[in-house]
Amino acid sequence: MTMIQTHLDQARQRLCTACQAAGRPVDAVTLLAVSKTFRADAIEAAYAAGQTAFGENYIQEAVQKITQLRHLPLQWHCIGPIQSNKTRLVAEHFDWVQSIDRLKIAERLSQQRPQRLVPLQVCIQVNIDGGSTKSGVHPSTLFALAQAVSQLPHLCLRGIMCIPEPTPDLIADNAVLARARGLFDALNAQGFSLDTLSMGMSADLEAAVAAGSTMVRVGSAIFGQRDYPGFLS
Ligand SMILES: *Cc1c(COP(=O)(O)O)cnc(C)c1O
16 A cells, blocks of 8 residues: 555545534545646556546646546546636646636637537636635626536536635634535525535545535645645746
C-alpha cells in the first residue's frame, strides 16, 4: 500500500462516517480527489486504489496530466478559475467544469465542446460567503445565470459549487453551508433538476456532508501538503 492509498482509504472512511452521522446513505456523496500540483504517478496510485474522479485547478498543468493518463478511464473536473483564452482546452479535455461564474465562459465552453463528446457537465460556482476577492456569482444572480446556462446546447447543468472560507466560528461556518444548501434546494424548487451540491474539502468534509453536500473535493488529505506554486511553474 502506498501512502496515497492509505490516505484515500482514510478519506473514504471519514466520508462514510460523516454520511452515517448525518443519516444519509453512504453512496450519497461522491469523493473527488483534488490532484492539483501532484504528478501523474500520484494519480495512478489513487486510480490503483479505485479512485476515478479527479479535480484540477490549473488548466495547462491539468491538460498535460490528462494527456499522459489517457489510457485510464478517469473523469476530470475543472475546479479552478477559467480565462477566456483557456476555454477551448477545457472544452476539449475535461468531463466536468465546476467553476462557471459568468455566461461568457459558459457560452464559449458550449461552442467549443467537440461534437464527438458528451455535453460538458457543469456547476455554477457561487460566492457563498461574500469574500470580495473570491470568484463565483453572487447568490442574487445565480438564478438568472442558471437559466441561461441551462439553455446552452453542449453543456449540462448539474448543480452548484462553493468554497466557503473556514473561520474559527463553527456556527457561522455551518450557517454558510446551510445557505448553499438553501440555494440548491431553491433552484430545484424553481424547476431545475440539479443533483450536485459540490462543497466540502479536507478540513470541512463532515460539516459539508451534514449540510447536504453531494460531492466533496479532497486534496491534501489524500495527496499530502501542496508545495505552491504548482510543479509546472
Ligand atoms: C485545492 C482545492 C480543493 C482541495 O482542498 P484541500 O484543502 O487540499 O482538500 C477543493 N476545492 C477547490 C476548488 C480547490 O481549489
